[in-house]
Amino acid sequence: MPTTQRGLTAERVSWGIDGQLILDDVGVLAPAGAVTGLLGPNGSGKSTLLRVLAGVQQAGRQAASGPGPTTTFDGADLRALPRRERARVLALVEQDAGTDLPLTVLDAVLLGRIPHRSLLAGDSDADRAAAHTALAAAGAQELADREVGTLSGGERQRVHMARALAQRPRLILLDEPTNHLDIAAQLHAMRVLRDLAADGVTVVAALHDLNLAASTCDHLVLLDGGRVVAAGPVGEVLVPAVLEPVYGVRVDVLTHPRTGRPVLSFDRG
Numbered sequence: 001m002p003t004t005q006r007g008l009t010a011e012r013v014s015w016g017i018d019g020q021l022i023l024d025d026v027g028v029l030a031p032a033g034a035v036t037g038l039l040g041p042n043g044s045g046k047s048t049l050l051r052v053l054a055g056v057q058q059a060g061r062q063a064a065s066g067p068g069p070t071t072t073f074d075g076a077d078l079r080a081l082p083r084r085e086r087a088r089v090l091a092l093v094e095q096d097a098g099t100d101l102p103l104t105v106l107d108a109v110l111l112g113r114i115p116h117r118s119l120l121a122g123d124s125d126a127d128r129a130a131a132h133t134a135l136a137a138a139g140a141q142e143l144a145d146r147e148v149g150t151l152s153g154g155e156r157q158r159v160h161m162a163r164a165l166a167q168r169p170r171l172i173l174l175d176e177p178t179n180h181l182d183i184a185a186q187l188h189a190m191r192v193l194r195d196l197a198a199d200g201v202t203v204v205a206a207l208h209d210l211n212l213a214a215s216t217c218d219h220l221v222l223l224d225g226g227r228v229v230a231a232g233p234v235g236e237v238l239v240p241a242v243l244e245p246v247y248g249v250r251v252d253v254l255t256h257p258r259t260g261r262p263v264l265s266f267d268r269g
């Protein structure tokens with residue numbers, strides 16, 4: 001039965017390679033207008049899951065019989081959407097997505113506008129305005145004329161974010177969006193994600209920093225070994241009983257004196 005849930009719903013998602021199951025019967029719910037954090041140790045399957053959700057990698061079937069995987073957004077089957085249509089709905093910001101092309105930052109961000117214009121048309125004034133707005137929102141306006149290949153890791157990260165913002169997606173999937181960013185830039189990036197969510201966008205971000213997740217996310221999905229081991233509100237997932245067996249560290253949870261959100265402290269136990 002089709003779901004009318006607003007946001008992203010994925011069910012029975014599996015993916016494997018060379019006989020090894022990397023994602024094992026994963027289900028994800030990412031509500032619209034919320035920031036969902038995708039957590040898990042190295043190699044737990046976060047990047048693979050984001051790529052499968054984005055349609056870059058095809059989900060496999062868990063069992064030969066029974067229903068196959070589903071990925072729906074606002075009730076529509078994402079995998080059934082033509083590629084161009086899907087690019088109008090969702091943006092994927094991958095980790096360290098490099099380019100060897102001699103592109104300026106502005107041109108790279110303008111690529112985000114392609115799904116929104118007719119196939120033979122060039123960039124319109126509106127496209128360029130959208131690109132500059134996205135660059136400003138991502139804190140990368142001063143980089144507009146630079147060549148992407150000459151940027152630092154953190155500068156490149158902002159450009160990836162700007163390209164996704166220029167796409168004006170209703171669903172944004174980000175793999176480690178704070179990678180390479182200094183602390184002020186990390187907080188800025190998470191603010192951008194919160195603002196998108198406030199505008200009704202469905203935001204899913206793979207994060208390693210559990211304190212950043214604690215301070216920013218509404219909803220969390222925790223992967224371990226390619227399976228979902230916990231999902232729910234921040235206060236239910238970021239607790240020692242859930243985190244300690246997954247990460248193999250001791251966890252203490254304090255309460256932030258101003259925000260009331262959890263603040264985590266770790267040691268090797």
Ligand SMILES: Nc1ncnc2c1ncn2[C@@H]1O[C@H](COP(=O)(O)OP(=O)(O)OP(=O)(O)O)[C@@H](O)[C@H]1O
Binds near residue numbers: 042048
């Ligand atoms: N194309 C591939 N070929 C072989 N193994 C793969 C492939 N893609 C992913 N894997 C393996 O699948 C597992 C999950 O990888 P994935 O990149 O999804 O994890 P992750 O949770 O994003 O990790 P990290 O936090 O280290 O970025 C890893 O063990 C990885 O080596």
